[in-house]
Amino acid sequence: MNTRTNFYLATGAILVGALALALALVATVRAGGDDDARDTAMAQSDGQMMGGSAMSGTSGMEHGAAASQEGVPNAAAARGGQRLDYTVDGDTWVFNLVAKSVKWQILPGVRVTAWTYNGTVPGPEIRVPYGQKVRIVVKNELPNPTTVHWHGIAVPNAMDGVPDVTQEPIEPGESFTYEFRALPTADSSKGGTFMYHSHFDEDRQVGLGLSAPFVIEPPAKPFYDLERTILLGEWNLDPTSGDTRPPMQMEGSFPNYFTINGKAYPATEPIEVRRGERVLLRVIGGMQFTHPMHLHGMSFTVVAKDGTPLASPYDADVVDVAPGERYDLLFTASRPGKWVFHCHIGHHLTNNGDGPGGLLTVVEVA
Ligand SMILES: [Cu+2]
16 A cells, blocks of 8 residues: 555544544433533543643643743752761751752753752652651752652651641742651561652652652661662653653653663663672662563562562562562572663663663673
Protein backbone atom coordinates (compact mmCIF):
# COMPACT_ATOMS: atom_id res chain seq x y z
CA MET A 1 0.00 0.00 0.00
CA ASN A 2 1.27 3.44 -0.76
CA THR A 3 1.24 6.44 1.57
CA ARG A 4 -1.95 7.87 0.07
CA THR A 5 -3.87 4.59 0.61
CA ASN A 6 -2.66 4.51 4.22
CA PHE A 7 -3.83 8.09 4.68
CA TYR A 8 -7.35 7.30 3.43
CA LEU A 9 -7.53 4.14 5.56
CA ALA A 10 -6.42 6.04 8.69
CA THR A 11 -8.84 8.91 8.03
CA GLY A 12 -11.69 6.42 7.50
CA ALA A 13 -10.86 4.63 10.76
CA ILE A 14 -10.89 7.91 12.71
CA LEU A 15 -14.27 8.91 11.20
CA VAL A 16 -15.80 5.49 11.99
CA GLY A 17 -14.44 5.71 15.56
CA ALA A 18 -15.81 9.23 16.06
CA LEU A 19 -19.22 8.17 14.70
CA ALA A 20 -19.35 5.13 17.00
CA LEU A 21 -18.51 7.31 20.01
CA ALA A 22 -21.19 9.86 19.08
CA LEU A 23 -23.81 7.10 18.65
CA ALA A 24 -22.83 5.58 21.99
CA LEU A 25 -23.25 8.97 23.69
CA VAL A 26 -26.66 9.55 22.07
CA ALA A 27 -27.78 6.04 23.07
CA THR A 28 -26.68 6.62 26.66
CA VAL A 29 -28.39 9.98 26.94
CA ARG A 30 -31.59 8.62 25.30
CA ALA A 31 -31.64 5.75 27.79
CA GLY A 32 -32.26 8.55 30.29
CA GLY A 33 -32.33 8.56 34.06
CA ASP A 34 -29.08 6.62 34.36
CA ASP A 35 -26.69 9.33 35.46
CA ASP A 36 -23.88 6.92 36.27
CA ALA A 37 -23.88 5.52 32.75
CA ARG A 38 -23.94 9.01 31.28
CA ASP A 39 -21.08 10.15 33.50
CA THR A 40 -19.08 7.13 32.46
CA ALA A 41 -19.68 7.84 28.80
CA MET A 42 -18.72 11.47 29.26
CA ALA A 43 -15.60 10.52 31.19
CA GLN A 44 -14.60 8.15 28.41
CA SER A 45 -15.20 10.89 25.90
CA ASP A 46 -13.00 13.25 27.93
CA GLY A 47 -10.37 10.56 28.10
CA GLN A 48 -10.31 10.36 24.31
CA MET A 49 -9.93 14.12 24.05
CA MET A 50 -7.05 14.19 26.50
CA GLY A 51 -5.05 11.95 24.18
CA GLY A 52 -4.51 14.99 21.99
CA SER A 53 -3.37 18.43 22.93
CA ALA A 54 -6.95 19.52 23.67
CA MET A 55 -6.71 19.19 27.48
CA SER A 56 -8.11 22.38 28.89
CA GLY A 57 -10.22 23.79 31.65
CA THR A 58 -10.07 20.69 33.86
CA SER A 59 -8.29 19.96 37.10
CA GLY A 60 -6.43 17.31 35.06
CA MET A 61 -5.01 20.16 33.05
CA GLU A 62 -3.67 21.93 36.14
CA HIS A 63 -2.14 18.75 37.54
CA GLY A 64 -0.64 17.81 34.17
CA ALA A 65 0.64 21.27 33.30
CA ALA A 66 4.32 21.85 32.72
CA ALA A 67 6.37 23.03 35.69
CA SER A 68 7.09 26.73 35.32
CA GLN A 69 10.61 27.37 34.03
CA GLU A 70 10.49 31.05 34.88
CA GLY A 71 13.45 32.06 37.05
CA VAL A 72 14.33 28.44 37.81
CA PRO A 73 18.11 28.11 38.29
CA ASN A 74 20.30 25.21 37.30
CA ALA A 75 20.91 22.86 40.23
CA ALA A 76 24.07 23.65 42.18
CA ALA A 77 24.66 19.97 43.01
CA ALA A 78 25.56 17.30 40.47
CA ARG A 79 24.35 14.26 42.43
CA GLY A 80 21.16 13.58 44.33
CA GLY A 81 20.35 11.33 47.28
CA GLN A 82 23.40 12.40 49.31
CA ARG A 83 23.21 12.12 53.09
CA LEU A 84 21.68 15.15 54.74
CA ASP A 85 23.70 16.88 57.46
CA TYR A 86 22.05 17.66 60.76
CA THR A 87 22.59 19.61 63.93
CA VAL A 88 22.02 18.25 67.42
CA ASP A 89 19.61 19.86 69.85
CA GLY A 90 19.71 17.88 73.10
CA ASP A 91 18.51 14.38 72.18
CA THR A 92 17.08 15.49 68.83
CA TRP A 93 18.69 15.50 65.39
CA VAL A 94 17.58 18.56 63.43
CA PHE A 95 17.33 18.51 59.63
CA ASN A 96 16.36 21.25 57.20
CA LEU A 97 14.57 20.70 53.92
CA VAL A 98 13.66 23.32 51.35
CA ALA A 99 11.14 22.34 48.68
CA LYS A 100 12.17 24.22 45.55
CA SER A 101 12.34 24.09 41.79
CA VAL A 102 15.63 23.56 39.91
CA LYS A 103 16.81 22.54 36.46
CA TRP A 104 18.22 19.09 37.05
CA GLN A 105 20.60 17.45 34.60
CA ILE A 106 19.60 13.84 33.95
CA LEU A 107 22.02 13.45 31.03
CA PRO A 108 24.70 15.73 29.54
CA GLY A 109 22.70 18.38 27.68
CA VAL A 110 19.32 17.24 29.04
CA ARG A 111 17.71 19.07 31.96
CA VAL A 112 14.30 18.59 33.51
CA THR A 113 12.54 21.24 35.54
CA ALA A 114 12.28 19.34 38.81
CA TRP A 115 10.52 20.01 42.09
CA THR A 116 13.05 18.98 44.69
CA TYR A 117 14.10 18.84 48.30
CA ASN A 118 17.23 20.96 48.72
CA GLY A 119 17.75 21.24 44.97
CA THR A 120 18.58 17.61 44.18
CA VAL A 121 16.96 14.57 42.53
CA PRO A 122 16.35 12.48 44.49
CA GLY A 123 16.10 14.63 47.59
CA PRO A 124 18.82 14.09 50.21
CA GLU A 125 18.88 10.81 52.12
CA ILE A 126 17.92 11.19 55.76
CA ARG A 127 19.69 8.50 57.76
CA VAL A 128 19.26 7.99 61.49
CA PRO A 129 19.57 5.20 64.07
CA TYR A 130 16.50 3.21 65.05
CA GLY A 131 14.35 5.22 67.45
CA GLN A 132 16.25 8.50 66.96
CA LYS A 133 14.27 11.63 67.77
CA VAL A 134 14.25 13.93 64.76
CA ARG A 135 13.01 17.41 63.97
CA ILE A 136 12.69 18.22 60.29
CA VAL A 137 11.94 21.81 59.30
CA VAL A 138 10.39 21.99 55.85
CA LYS A 139 10.34 25.33 54.05
CA ASN A 140 8.18 25.62 50.97
CA GLU A 141 9.73 27.67 48.14
CA LEU A 142 7.53 26.07 45.49
CA PRO A 143 4.79 28.02 43.70
CA ASN A 144 2.18 25.64 45.20
CA PRO A 145 1.33 24.37 48.70
CA THR A 146 2.96 21.11 49.77
CA THR A 147 3.29 18.65 52.68
CA VAL A 148 5.74 15.86 53.51
CA HIS A 149 4.73 12.28 54.34
CA TRP A 150 7.18 9.99 56.16
CA HIS A 151 6.47 6.77 54.32
CA GLY A 152 6.42 3.63 56.49
CA ILE A 153 7.41 5.48 59.68
CA ALA A 154 5.21 5.41 62.79
CA VAL A 155 4.95 9.16 63.27
CA PRO A 156 2.35 10.80 65.54
CA ASN A 157 -0.81 11.38 63.53
CA ALA A 158 -0.33 15.16 63.38
CA MET A 159 3.09 14.59 61.74
CA ASP A 160 1.78 12.32 58.95
CA GLY A 161 1.71 15.03 56.30
CA VAL A 162 -1.73 14.48 54.79
CA PRO A 163 -3.20 17.86 53.80
CA ASP A 164 -6.56 18.77 55.30
CA VAL A 165 -6.57 15.48 57.23
CA THR A 166 -3.63 15.81 59.61
CA GLN A 167 -2.36 19.32 58.84
CA GLU A 168 -2.96 22.46 56.84
CA PRO A 169 -0.93 22.51 53.62
CA ILE A 170 2.38 24.39 53.85
CA GLU A 171 1.71 27.48 51.75
CA PRO A 172 4.42 28.97 49.49
CA GLY A 173 6.92 30.88 51.62
CA GLU A 174 5.84 29.12 54.83
CA SER A 175 7.46 26.40 56.91
CA PHE A 176 6.27 23.44 58.94
CA THR A 177 8.18 21.49 61.57
CA TYR A 178 7.84 17.72 61.72
CA GLU A 179 8.94 15.97 64.90
CA PHE A 180 8.93 12.24 65.57
CA ARG A 181 10.95 9.19 66.53
CA ALA A 182 12.35 7.15 63.65
CA LEU A 183 10.41 3.95 64.31
CA PRO A 184 9.00 1.72 61.55
CA THR A 185 5.25 1.14 61.41
CA ALA A 186 5.97 -2.61 61.39
CA ASP A 187 6.78 -4.03 64.84
CA SER A 188 8.87 -6.73 63.17
CA SER A 189 11.25 -4.10 61.77
CA LYS A 190 14.24 -2.71 63.66
CA GLY A 191 15.10 -0.47 60.72
CA GLY A 192 15.56 -0.51 56.99
CA THR A 193 14.66 1.41 53.85
CA PHE A 194 11.95 4.05 53.97
CA MET A 195 11.23 7.24 52.07
CA TYR A 196 9.67 10.66 52.30
CA HIS A 197 7.63 12.41 49.67
CA SER A 198 5.05 15.10 49.01
CA HIS A 199 1.49 14.15 49.89
CA PHE A 200 -0.02 17.24 48.23
CA ASP A 201 -1.15 16.76 44.60
CA GLU A 202 0.96 13.58 44.57
CA ASP A 203 0.37 13.01 40.86
CA ARG A 204 1.99 16.34 40.11
CA GLN A 205 4.49 16.84 42.94
CA VAL A 206 5.93 13.32 43.22
CA GLY A 207 5.92 13.10 39.43
CA LEU A 208 8.04 16.26 39.29
CA GLY A 209 10.60 14.91 41.76
CA LEU A 210 9.50 15.38 45.38
CA SER A 211 10.63 12.05 46.82
CA ALA A 212 13.73 10.88 48.67
CA PRO A 213 15.19 8.03 50.74
CA PHE A 214 14.91 7.75 54.52
CA VAL A 215 17.04 5.02 56.08
CA ILE A 216 16.58 3.85 59.65
CA GLU A 217 19.73 2.02 60.69
CA PRO A 218 19.05 -1.07 62.80
CA PRO A 219 21.01 -1.59 66.03
CA ALA A 220 22.42 -4.91 64.75
CA LYS A 221 25.71 -5.02 62.85
CA PRO A 222 25.25 -4.86 59.07
CA PHE A 223 25.54 -8.09 57.12
CA TYR A 224 26.95 -6.42 53.99
CA ASP A 225 30.24 -4.84 52.96
CA LEU A 226 28.77 -1.93 51.02
CA GLU A 227 25.37 -0.57 50.20
CA ARG A 228 23.73 1.63 47.59
CA THR A 229 20.38 3.37 47.73
CA ILE A 230 18.68 3.32 44.34
CA LEU A 231 15.62 5.49 43.79
CA LEU A 232 13.80 4.82 40.52
CA GLY A 233 12.01 7.56 38.63
CA GLU A 234 10.68 8.73 35.31
CA TRP A 235 10.14 12.02 33.47
CA ASN A 236 7.99 13.55 30.78
CA LEU A 237 10.21 16.08 29.01
CA ASP A 238 9.35 17.84 25.77
CA PRO A 239 12.79 18.06 24.11
CA THR A 240 11.68 20.93 21.86
CA SER A 241 10.15 23.34 24.39
CA GLY A 242 12.06 22.02 27.39
CA ASP A 243 8.75 21.68 29.26
CA THR A 244 8.67 19.08 32.05
CA ARG A 245 5.26 17.61 32.87
CA PRO A 246 4.52 15.09 35.60
CA PRO A 247 4.35 11.65 33.98
CA MET A 248 1.09 9.80 34.56
CA GLN A 249 -0.53 6.53 33.53
CA MET A 250 -2.67 8.44 31.08
CA GLU A 251 -2.70 8.83 27.31
CA GLY A 252 -0.49 11.76 26.36
CA SER A 253 1.30 11.81 29.74
CA PHE A 254 3.60 8.82 29.56
CA PRO A 255 7.28 9.33 30.39
CA ASN A 256 10.11 9.49 27.85
CA TYR A 257 13.09 9.58 30.25
CA PHE A 258 13.86 7.22 33.15
CA THR A 259 16.36 7.69 35.95
CA ILE A 260 18.26 5.90 38.70
CA ASN A 261 19.02 8.44 41.42
CA GLY A 262 18.16 11.25 39.05
CA LYS A 263 20.43 10.13 36.19
CA ALA A 264 19.66 8.27 32.97
CA TYR A 265 22.15 5.76 31.52
CA PRO A 266 24.93 6.33 30.53
CA ALA A 267 25.03 9.10 33.18
CA THR A 268 24.02 6.67 35.96
CA GLU A 269 26.64 6.00 38.62
CA PRO A 270 28.20 2.52 38.31
CA ILE A 271 28.38 0.28 41.37
CA GLU A 272 32.06 -0.61 41.80
CA VAL A 273 32.79 -3.61 44.01
CA ARG A 274 35.57 -6.06 44.67
CA ARG A 275 35.07 -9.76 44.07
CA GLY A 276 33.56 -11.50 47.08
CA GLU A 277 32.06 -8.38 48.63
CA ARG A 278 28.49 -8.50 49.85
CA VAL A 279 26.38 -5.70 48.40
CA LEU A 280 23.05 -4.40 49.66
CA LEU A 281 20.87 -2.51 47.19
CA ARG A 282 18.06 -0.48 48.73
CA VAL A 283 15.72 -0.15 45.76
CA ILE A 284 12.94 2.41 46.09
CA GLY A 285 9.91 2.86 43.83
CA GLY A 286 10.31 6.58 44.25
CA MET A 287 8.02 8.06 41.65
CA GLN A 288 4.89 6.91 39.78
CA PHE A 289 5.67 3.88 37.59
CA THR A 290 6.45 0.22 38.30
CA HIS A 291 9.84 -1.13 37.23
CA PRO A 292 10.85 -4.83 37.10
CA MET A 293 14.53 -4.59 38.05
CA HIS A 294 16.82 -7.38 36.80
CA LEU A 295 20.44 -8.23 37.65
CA HIS A 296 22.71 -9.98 35.15
CA GLY A 297 25.29 -12.59 36.03
CA MET A 298 24.30 -13.16 39.67
CA SER A 299 21.07 -13.63 41.52
CA PHE A 300 20.21 -11.68 44.65
CA THR A 301 18.38 -12.48 47.84
CA VAL A 302 15.38 -10.33 48.68
CA VAL A 303 16.08 -9.77 52.38
CA ALA A 304 13.58 -7.01 53.22
CA LYS A 305 10.39 -5.53 51.87
CA ASP A 306 9.18 -2.04 52.84
CA GLY A 307 11.80 -1.70 55.57
CA THR A 308 10.87 -5.01 57.18
CA PRO A 309 13.20 -8.03 57.10
CA LEU A 310 11.55 -11.02 55.44
CA ALA A 311 10.95 -14.06 57.65
CA SER A 312 11.79 -16.15 54.59
CA PRO A 313 14.24 -14.32 52.34
CA TYR A 314 14.12 -15.60 48.76
CA ASP A 315 16.43 -15.73 45.77
CA ALA A 316 15.44 -13.96 42.56
CA ASP A 317 16.95 -12.11 39.64
CA VAL A 318 13.98 -9.82 38.91
CA VAL A 319 11.97 -7.83 41.41
CA ASP A 320 8.98 -5.74 40.42
CA VAL A 321 9.24 -2.40 42.24
CA ALA A 322 5.92 -0.54 42.38
CA PRO A 323 5.50 3.10 43.45
CA GLY A 324 6.10 3.40 47.20
CA GLU A 325 7.66 -0.07 47.55
CA ARG A 326 11.15 -0.70 48.87
CA TYR A 327 13.15 -3.89 48.37
CA ASP A 328 16.48 -4.62 50.01
CA LEU A 329 18.47 -6.91 47.71
CA LEU A 330 21.62 -8.66 48.93
CA PHE A 331 24.11 -10.29 46.61
CA THR A 332 27.70 -11.48 46.72
CA ALA A 333 29.82 -10.07 43.91
CA SER A 334 31.06 -13.53 43.03
CA ARG A 335 31.79 -13.05 39.33
CA PRO A 336 34.22 -10.50 37.88
CA GLY A 337 32.89 -8.45 35.00
CA LYS A 338 30.49 -5.68 34.13
CA TRP A 339 27.01 -6.87 35.03
CA VAL A 340 24.07 -4.64 34.34
CA PHE A 341 21.19 -3.97 36.73
CA HIS A 342 18.25 -2.64 34.77
CA CYS A 343 14.52 -2.31 34.31
CA HIS A 344 13.13 -5.06 32.10
CA ILE A 345 10.61 -2.86 30.29
CA GLY A 346 12.49 -2.09 27.09
CA HIS A 347 11.01 1.38 26.72
CA HIS A 348 12.40 2.27 30.14
CA LEU A 349 15.88 1.61 28.71
CA THR A 350 15.65 4.55 26.34
CA ASN A 351 16.26 8.29 26.47
CA ASN A 352 13.41 9.85 24.49
CA GLY A 353 13.40 6.77 22.27
CA ASP A 354 17.17 6.31 21.91
CA GLY A 355 18.85 3.34 23.57
CA PRO A 356 20.60 2.11 25.49
CA GLY A 357 19.59 4.60 28.16
CA GLY A 358 17.26 5.10 31.08
CA LEU A 359 17.01 2.72 34.02
CA LEU A 360 20.31 0.89 33.74
CA THR A 361 23.46 0.89 35.80
CA VAL A 362 26.56 -1.27 35.69
CA VAL A 363 27.80 -3.42 38.57
CA GLU A 364 31.56 -3.54 38.02
CA VAL A 365 33.11 -6.50 39.86
CA ALA A 366 36.91 -6.21 39.87
CU1 LIG B 1 10.84 0.38 34.14
